[in-house]
Amino acid sequence: MRLALFGGILVACTCAIAGTFVVLRGLAFVGDALAHGVLPGIATAMLLGFSGILGAAIGAAVMMGGVSIVTRRFRLSGDTAIGLLFVGMLALGVVITSRSTSFVGDLARILFGELLGINTTDLAWQFSALLIVGAIAFVSRRPFLLLSVDDGLARTSGFSARMFHNVMLIMVAITVIASFQTVGTLLVLGMLIAPAATGSLFARRIESMMLIAALVGSLSTYIGLLISYHYDLAAGASIVLTAVVIFALSAIANEIRRSRSHDHHDHEHPHVHGEIHV
Amino acid sequence: MTSIHASSLAVGYGKRPVVDNISLDLKPGELLVLIGTNGSGKSTLLKTLAGLIDPMQGKVTLLGSAPGQLPTQVAYLPQHPVSSHTLPLCVQDVVAMGRFAHLGLFKRSTDTDRAIVLDSMKRTGIDSQANAPIRDLSGGQQQRTHLAQVLARRAEVLLLDEPTAGLDLNGRKAVAELIATERARGVTVVLATHELADAESANLVMLLAQRVVSLGAPAEALRDEYLRECFGFTQPH
Numbered sequence: 001m002r003l004a005l006f007g008g009i010l011v012a013c014t015c016a017i018a019g020t021f022v023v024l025r026g027l028a029f030v031g032d033a034l035a036h037g038v039l040p041g042i043a044t045a046m047l048l049g050f051s052g053i054l055g056a057a058i059g060a061a062v063m064m065g066g067v068s069i070v071t072r073r074f075r076l077s078g079d080t081a082i083g084l085l086f087v088g089m090l091a092l093g094v095v096i097t098s099r100s101t102s103f104v105g106d107l108a109r110i111l112f113g114e115l116l117g118i119n120t121t122d123l124a125w126q127f128s129a130l131l132i133v134g135a136i137a138f139v140s141r142r143p144f145l146l147l148s149v150d151d152g153l154a155r156t157s158g159f160s161a162r163m164f165h166n167v168m169l170i171m172v173a174i175t176v177i178a179s180f181q182t183v184g185t186l187l188v189l190g191m192l193i194a195p196a197a198t199g200s201l202f203a204r205r206i207e208s209m210m211l212i213a214a215l216v217g218s219l220s221t222y223i224g225l226l227i228s229y230h231y232d233l234a235a236g237a238s239i240v241l242t243a244v245v246i247f248a249l250s251a252i253a254n255e256i257r258r259s260r261s262h263d264h265h266d267h268e269h270p271h272v273h274g275e276i277h278v
Numbered sequence: 279m280t281s282i283h284a285s286s287l288a289v290g291y292g293k294r295p296v297v298d299n300i301s302l303d304l305k306p307g308e309l310l311v312l313i314g315t316n317g318s319g320k321s322t323l324l325k326t327l328a329g330l331i332d333p334m335q336g337k338v339t340l341l342g343s344a345p346g347q348l349p350t351q352v353a354y355l356p357q358h359p360v361s362s363h364t365l366p367l368c369v370q371d372v373v374a375m376g377r378f379a380h381l382g383l384f385k386r387s388t389d390t391d392r393a394i395v396l397d398s399m400k401r402t403g404i405d406s407q408a409n410a411p412i413r414d415l416s417g418g419q420q421q422r423t424h425l426a427q428v429l430a431r432r433a434e435v436l437l438l439d440e441p442t443a444g445l446d447l448n449g450r451k452a453v454a455e456l457i458a459t460e461r462a463r464g465v466t467v468v469l470a471t472h473e474l475a476d477a478e479s480a481n482l483v484m485l486l487a488q489r490v491v492s493l494g495a496p497a498e499a500l501r502d503e504y505l506r507e508c509f510g511f512t513q514p515h
Binding site for chain 1: 325328329330346349350352353354356365366367368371372375378379381382383384409411
């Protein structure tokens with residue numbers, strides 16, 4: 001249980017960093033597609049007996065490469081290309097998994113994870129992913145921020161929009177690949193989006209959005225595990241459901257706060273105070 | 279020395295030019311005003327100068343380099359800057375993004391950067407909202423914020439696509455004063471607008487209607503026959 005909690009918190013922190021930019025840049029559909037795109041890779045790895053993480057990485061690479069090729073060569077919009085690859089990869093994953101003798105069990109494990117079954121090696125993978133994702137986000141924070149506003153702003157500021165968009169996708173892919181073991185490919189999207197979306201309701205800076213997302217994700221992990229333990233429910237699903245409920249409650253509380261403070265708006269932030277962050 | 283040089287330039291999307299045969303030279307401190315109806319090619323020309331669209335034909339240089347090659351010296355304000363309602367940034371952070379071209383990936387910001395950000399906010403009159411979330415601001419306040427971001431670049435060429443859109447009379451006056459101040463320190467400005475009044479202090483005016491209708495000093499470029507051709511009406515005398 002302690003390992004599960006620690007693993008879940010590591011997932012929450014990794015997803016908080018990547019999820020912040022997923023929410024800001026509007027990449028939720030891409031994140032969803034990536035989360036499902038890894039399915040055939042993991043299924044193949046299970047059938048052939050090699051590392052699931054390696055299989056997931058291959059699946060993610062095929063997904064990203066496929067979206068890029070379909071978008072450019074066939075002049076389709078990004079969401080159409082992503083949708084095509086998304087359902088194609090998902091179907092392929094189910095077809096491959098159906099060859100397995102323990103079809104239902106394997107598919108459920110890939111889709112919903114096995115948080116209570118993780119070991120120290122899984123934790124080491126997850127911790128490495130957190131460090132890598134954190135390093136990518138730190139180094140690329142300026143172009144990522146510009147991309148979150150507008151591609152043109154990034155380009156006229158001297159940053160390659162295409163390159164840093166791809167770097168952002170790689171960061172999301174690493175997060176998905178590392179997190180599927182704990183919360184599963186289906187639910188990792190919930191951990192990417194729900195805590196970051198909660199953070200965006202209250203934060204005024206990217207750093208605080210990430211911090212709130214990490215706290216919400218960690219709290220969801222703790223509450224979700226408790227619920228799962230006491231009521232014998234699926235751990236991964238309980239965690240993600242908790243994160244979504246926290247978002248819903250936060251959104252309602254935020255609306256009430258905004259409506260109450262509306263009349264005092266002009267007095268909230270009248271002058272420059274504190275340090276200017278560049 | 280020439281800040282912006284274009285010869286036989288054609289701009290557009292895909293294979294069909296929106297405007298062609300553009301030739302001009304602008305010196306430091308000069309103002310070129312682009313006037314035309316929607317779809318006349320103003321924004322397309324500005325995007326080409328900013329390096330966001332490749333020129334279709336001809337030659338164009340800014341400060342001796344191809345468009346998009348000097349991000350620290352050329353700043354661009356798009357027609358409708360994006361202020362995502364999900365963006366959790368306060369005004370000063372959005373303005374500070376104007377310094378990113380100078381800082382790149384790894385440079386740490388200095389006191390000078392912070393002073394420039396503060397000065398840019400003061401000049402556009404948005405400093406009183408420095409800590410306000412940009413998503414809570416009115417359209418006019420957001421426009422001032424984006425204008426401050428462009429000023430924070432401290433560029434030698436400003437490409438402004440309808441910077442007064444959404445601003446009230448005082449805001450428009452403030453933008454006109456800002457442009458005058460920038461020109462006084464040698465900054466070359468290209469301004470796209472619908473307002474004929476914006477052309478009064480220009481060195482060059484270009485009337486566009488998916489082609490160059492006229493190009494010259496305001497008195498010459500805004501002659502009645504050109505305005506009638508461009509807009510279907512003339513200025514009251």
